[in-house]
Amino acid sequence: MTQTLERLTADRLKIYKTSPELYEAMMVLSNAAAKDIDPELGELIKIRASQINHCAFCLDMHTRDARKHGVSGQKLDVIAAWQEAGGLFTERERAALALTEAITELGDGHVSDEVYATAAAIFTERELGQVIAMAVTINAWNRINVTVRLEPPRR
Amino acid sequence: MTTTTETTRRINLNRVSPEVYEAIVVLNTAASKDIDPDLAELIKIRASQMNHCAFCLDMHSADARKRGISEQKLTLLPAWEEAVGIFTEQEQAALALTEEMTDLTRHHVSDEVYARAAAAFSERELGQVIAMALTINAWNRIGVTTRLPLPKR
Numbered sequence: 043m044t045q046t047l048e049r050l051t052a053d054r055l056k057i058y059k060t061s062p063e064l065y066e067a068m069m070v071l072s073n074a075a076a077k078d079i080d081p082e083l084g085e086l087i088k089i090r091a092s093q094i095n096h097c098a099f100c101l102d103m104h105t106r107d108a109r110k111h112g113v114s115g116q117k118l119d120v121i122a123a124w125q126e127a128g129g130l131f132t133e134r135e136r137a138a139l140a141l142t143e144a145i146t147e148l149g150d151g152h153v154s155d156e157v158y159a160t161a162a163a164i165f166t167e168r169e170l171g172q173v174i175a176m177a178v179t180i181n182a183w184n185r186i187n188v189t190v191r192l193e194p195p196r197r
Numbered sequence: 198m199t200t201t202t203e204t205t206r207r208i209n210l211n212r213v214s215p216e217v218y219e220a221i222v223v224l225n226t227a228a229s230k231d232i233d234p235d236l237a238e239l240i241k242i243r244a245s246q247m248n249h250c251a252f253c254l255d256m257h258s259a260d261a262r263k264r265g266i267s268e269q270k271l272t273l274l275p276a277w278e279e280a281v282g283i284f285t286e287q288e289q290a291a292l293a294l295t296e297e298m299t300d301l302t303r304h305h306v307s308d309e310v311y312a313r314a315a316a317a318f319s320e321r322e323l324g325q326v327i328a329m330a331l332t333i334n335a336w337n338r339i340g341v342t343t344r345l346p347l348p349k350r
Contacts, residue, residue, distance in 0.1 A: 074214070171208055172214055174343070178335050
């Protein structure tokens with residue numbers, strides 16, 4: 043892990059060196075959040091939160107991961123406007139994306155009963171807990187990577 | 198924007214996703230090392246104000262009072278920039294960084310705010326301030342999304 047991290051460029055702090063326990067805890071959290079969630083859905087949640095939080099490194103990483111998981115180029119192109127994309131996204135994806143947006147944008151409002159109820163109606167309690175966990179976790183990664191300004195690798 | 202009069206029961210994340218809850222407790226422990234506890238409470242309260250987490254505000258305001266943080270500081274925290282004589286340079290630098298880290302939807306973490314924090318703290322301290330700000334942001338998201346009930350005081 044540290045070897046991989048050493049290859050990354052951060053303009054600012056090497057936080058995995060100054061706060062190694064933080065990094066370890068984040069890896070544990072990521073693994074916990076990735077359980078019992080469809081990997082494609084997980085990537086869509088990660089990409090949408092990273093768009094809202096403007097995390098370049100995270101967008102670069104998760105759009106690549108999404109393609110590896112077979113998420114279509116069309117979905118990746120229009121995910122920022124998923125509400126306008128008709129039937130391109132499944133009902134589960136739409137419910138999870140609406141919840142992710144609400145969880146990510148707490149500064150602008152709460153998580154409304156409408157958005158919560160739509161997600162609660164379509165996911166089991168366990169699935170809903172894991173969707174929330176995924177949204178919380180990518181929000182934490184977004185904050186680390188934006189703050190230390192982790193740069194996406196040139197491809 | 199919803200109102201607090203809504204009483205829809207939401208999930209208990211600790212019950213449905215216990216590994217996630219445990220991981221955030223571990224994250225919290227990691228973020229609490231090598232940071233002044235008073236400073237940590239100010240970071241937690243300011244982020245919770247911006248994220249509108251009622252449960253978190255209730256808990257951390259009570260914790261801050263237990264630690265002896267003055268009523269004046271708690272009152273002026275949302276307007277700390279206008280009350281600079283009340284807050285130390287470290288507190289101001291940490292609060293500015295916390296606000297930008299919490300507000301990512303509107304802007305980035307600016308060079309100015311980052312440099313001020315980098316000048317006020319050692320690298321280890323800065324890493325832990327960042328860790329505390331993102332950890333309370335994670336708790337805020339859980340508290341708001343699952344609408345954790347407030348204890349009556």
